[in-house]
Amino acid sequence: MKYKLLLSLLAVAFAAQAQDTYTNERITNNSSDVIGTARYVGMGGALGALGADISVISWNPAGIGLYRKNDIALTFGGTWGKSHIAEEHRGKATFDQIGFVYNMKTGGETCPYVNFAFNFQKKINFNHNFYADNPNLRELSQMDQLAELTEFDEGWQENLTGMALEDGFFSTNPGNEYHYNKYGSSSRNVYTHHSEGSLQAFDFNLSTNINNRAFLGLTVGVDAMRYRGWSLYGEDDMDGYAKYDVNNDYRITGTGVNVKLGAIVRPFENSPFRIGFAVETPTWYRLKNDTWFDMVRGPHYGGSRTDQWNSYLKFNLRSPWKVRTSIGSTVGSSFAWDVDYEFAAYAGTSMGYPEYEDDWDGSTSGNIKDVAMNELTRDNLRGTHTLRVGMEANATKNLAFRLGYNHSTSAYEKNISYDQYYLNSAAMDYATGTSYMRMGAANILTLGVGYRAKNFYVDLAYKIRNQKADFYAFDTSFANSNQDPIPQFVLDNPLLADRTIDPVDVNLTRQAVTCTLGFKF
16 A cells, blocks of 8 residues: 555645656756856856856855945846747746845955845746657557556545546456556557746855955855646547547745855965855755646547546655855956856755644644655666856957856666656655656857946846757556566556557757846946
8 A cells, every 4th residue: 555644634635746756856956057147147157266246146155255346237038949849939038137246345454345145046947848749659558557556445546547537537347456448559649738937046145255365155045936837648549539638737836945155265376266166055845736637538539528626735845965166267357267067966855745733723843754756766866967167258348258058967867767556655646647757968058248338237148058858658667567566457458568658859948048237336
């Protein structure tokens, strides 16, 4: 029997869009993108040693310590992407950053000034869409997996499996505990997904300068999660008739806190060469998930729609530790370069649920770890390595050009799976979907230009981010006859045992333009 949380503790009556290893990674992995001021973006985010840009507040807090003046900055722009499968375009205006730095002179020689800073900045932009079409299911079906997940000793399940069983998409035979997919084999499926929102950071910084040789900084961050996604999964039978659709509309919201510590040192007194180091604690998130979902039969199968179900689920999430190092220098006043490296231990991402103390007022204390889901995370995720390289050349006293490159390795192991049958996680009792996706490495190329006129400045940047992924509409472990114990499921065609379906290649390339308006005084 699966590990379950008491419904009284969860205070929900219906199923929720399940949180899992793959969803958690997508909504918290900000290492594989560069969002911030146009100067920061134009240099590929490589400012860990150079500093003196407000967006470095969350990458290396010591970079704020290089400010000698007050600064106010505002950043906006737009982003768009293209799915080469669906040839769909989706563009949207973005508001990426606003913040200030206050430079306070101390009058001392050892510590000539202390800086205070605040910055609002997007960490992840969720505005995205993709379409996956698999024309060769090898006569397998998502409904086969759902049928496998039904457990008689738990009765009717309040999730996608329970909805399909209640509405007759497959039947059961309690006498011999076999499950039968009434809709039979499938030839093709399609999956459409749209999402919007962002992971936002509110960073508060304190930094200082020691003899102009060492710079120290501390940033306390408060994250705000605002994610909304829509998905539509559809399957056709062997004759090409639409069998059914599954609709999901879900929101993930909540907040998290983290701390960043950083240092920049000039090891040689008469050299501008700098070395930077920073560490970021995990972000401890308290989140909630609201989900609406239903199923619709195709016209050939009656065309009926199930009742729409609604849910509310609270969960806790802890992102990984991150460490960063950087080197950088300047050549007079005409050229600057920086190289940054980050390691993020994504296999250490942890999920759990709040422990309720009082059913009357809903107060919570502590955390119930989801042991099985965390084990799946350790087995399928790994640490990521991010390399950032940036340079800036001043053509004139007022005009600068920038170039940046960013490479982030995949957080996923090569061979991943999402076998819900053997996943002894409470989240599976609230699962309304079966899909998952293996994100590949991300490569980012950026270009930028900046203009200074006395105290005012304006910066522009262009970014193209390339990333590919393998999309799986459902897991085909049920078709493996070598499983032990044998699942409570019999395929319509025993000859299909040991078959799997190929993933759909998804192109996640996106482009963005960014503009920053600032004033230093």
